[in-house]
Amino acid sequence: xxxxxxxxxxxxxxxxxxxxxxxxxxxxxxxxxxxxxxxxxxxxxxxxxxxxxxxxxxxxxxxxxxxxxxxxxxxxxxxxxxxxxxxxxxxxxxxxxxxxxxxxxxxxxxxxxxx
Numbered sequence: 396x397x398x399x400x401x402x403x404x405x406x407x408x409x410x411x412x413x414x415x416x417x418x419x420x421x422x423x424x425x426x427x428x429x430x431x432x433x434x435x436x437x438x439x440x441x442x443x444x445x446x447x448x449x450x451x452x453x454x455x456x457x458x459x460x461x462x463x464x465x466x467x468x469x470x471x472x473x474x475x476x477x478x479x480x481x482x483x484x485x486x487x488x489x490x491x492x493x494x495x496x497x498x499x500x501x502x503x504x505x506x507x508x509x510x
Contacts, residue, residue, distance in 0.1 A: 396460055397434065398438070398443075398457050398458060399430075399431050399434055401456070401457050401460060402431075402446060402450065402457065403431075405450040405452060406450070409450065409451075413427055413428060413431065416446070416449060419449060420445050420446070420449055422442065422445075440454075443457060443458075451466070452464075452465055452466065453465070453466070
């Protein structure tokens, strides 16, 4: 499994497509498709960082495939009672809540989903 396989796997897991990623990251779809087709080894580090951030993983995971690098180093954010607010593709805010506040917020969000 190479970088492109890992990216494709993460896209599938998140129910996204290469087209979604190209639009969200403002990368030409033809450029992205060409990279995948040729399995290019000359992808820029900046683009890889963008893709890793977009897929909520680390650059190390995309490059090595080592599962210990799968989540960002601030993985304590992903523990219980965490809510992630996404403003846009580059801005994510993590809220660690106590049990009572977490229940309150999730109840409010559930009501919005039902409406």
